[in-house]
Amino acid sequence: MRRPVPKLPSWLPVDGYILALVGTVALAALLPARGPAATVAEGASTGAVALLFFLYGARLSTREAMAGLRHWRLHLTVLACTFVLFPVLGLAARGLVPYVLTPALYTGLLFLCLVPSTVQSSIAFTSLARGNVAAAICAGSFSSLVGIVVTPLLAGLVLHGDGGGFSADSLLSIGGQLLLPFVAGQLLRRWISGFLLRHKKVLGYVDRGSILLVVYTAFSAGMVQGIWHQVSTLRLLCLLGVEAVLLAVMLTVTSYGSKRLGFARADRIAITFAGSKKSLAAGLPMASVLFGAQAGLMVLPLMLFHQMQLMVCAVLAKRFAAAEPAATGSGAGSTGEAEAAAGVAVSGARG
Numbered sequence: 001m002r003r004p005v006p007k008l009p010s011w012l013p014v015d016g017y018i019l020a021l022v023g024t025v026a027l028a029a030l031l032p033a034r035g036p037a038a039t040v041a042e043g044a045s046t047g048a049v050a051l052l053f054f055l056y057g058a059r060l061s062t063r064e065a066m067a068g069l070r071h072w073r074l075h076l077t078v079l080a081c082t083f084v085l086f087p088v089l090g091l092a093a094r095g096l097v098p099y100v101l102t103p104a105l106y107t108g109l110l111f112l113c114l115v116p117s118t119v120q121s122s123i124a125f126t127s128l129a130r131g132n133v134a135a136a137i138c139a140g141s142f143s144s145l146v147g148i149v150v151t152p153l154l155a156g157l158v159l160h161g162d163g164g165g166f167s168a169d170s171l172l173s174i175g176g177q178l179l180l181p182f183v184a185g186q187l188l189r190r191w192i193s194g195f196l197l198r199h200k201k202v203l204g205y206v207d208r209g210s211i212l213l214v215v216y217t218a219f220s221a222g223m224v225q226g227i228w229h230q231v232s233t234l235r236l237l238c239l240l241g242v243e244a245v246l247l248a249v250m251l252t253v254t255s256y257g258s259k260r261l262g263f264a265r266a267d268r269i270a271i272t273f274a275g276s277k278k279s280l281a282a283g284l285p286m287a288s289v290l291f292g293a294q295a296g297l298m299v300l301p302l303m304l305f306h307q308m309q310l311m312v313c314a315v316l317a318k319r320f321a322a323a324e325p326a327a328t329g330s331g332a333g334s335t336g337e338a339e340a341a342a343g344v345a346v347s348g349a350r351g
């Protein structure tokens with residue numbers, strides 16, 4: 001008699017893409033790129049980052065984002081959480097160095113606090129929780145647009161002396177690898193959007209493969225330089241604890257703070273999910289440009305936080321939905337839309 005294959009609880013979504021990232025890290029640990037292979041991998045990674053941001057620009061409908069300006073209070077609240085409150089909490093965590101976090105892990109944690117919010121998973125969980133889906137779409141879009149410029153600028157300001165900071169070369173790299181491809185994608189969107197829509201599935205694999213290449217290159221460089229000897233199991237556990245506190249604080253502030261500001265229930269749900277989450281897909285390529293060979297260790301906090309936010313927000317979204325199952329807040333999706341969106345949240349590459 002065959003035993004059924006054990007399954008993870010439905011409330012514990014383990015992102016399949018995170019498993020692929022873990023596998024890529026393991027491959028880099030066992031077979032890191034060295035010598036000429038490292039040069040080839042670095043060049044391919046640079047091209048992959050440019051391609052990613054070109055596709056981000058081509059997919060992002062600026063007109064649809066601008067249509068949501070009537071919810072300007074909501075969007076300002078999300079942006080303030082993403083680019084003001086998160087960085088402030090990150091700076092406050094400096095007191096944990098070196099007792100709880102190593103300087104390198106702290107720099108990675110601080111970088112996590114600077115990246116933009118997610119798009120797809122924020123929409124997915126807002127829909128599942130019967131919140132304002134339209135507002136979540138616009139909030140995520142605004143965050144992505146602002147983050148292209150603001151994240152590198154904030155990194156230059158707050159990471160100076162922590163392994164980051166700006167130089168003329170980094171400015172040129174950011175402009176050439178991130179901003180120019182993004183603008184080019186926006187300019188060409190009207191002509192290529194149909195092609196992107198028709199080949200959405202294939203291009204999704206291109207996204208994921210590009211990010212995996214960036215991760216492999218970064219972690220290979222870290223292995224060659226021996227930076228992983230700086231991290232112990234105890235330090236990783238401490239990092240997880242710090243990130244759990246960070247996520248709890250942001251979820252509490254966005255939930256109760258939006259209520260105090262007088263937002264309706266559907267809007268509060270959108271603020272909670274869009275204002276408390278960080279984008280792995282945007283953060284990984286940005287880190288490869290900003291940190292170079294040190295990027296492997298710097299993105300580790302972001303990778304851990306990404307999976308943690310998926311697991312916690314999946315539970316919260318279902319509780320929101322159960323608390324008021326008949327609610328149909330502004331822009332809330334149907335049950336079918338919610339289920340489809342939830343699938344994107346736990347399996348999509350652009351969270």
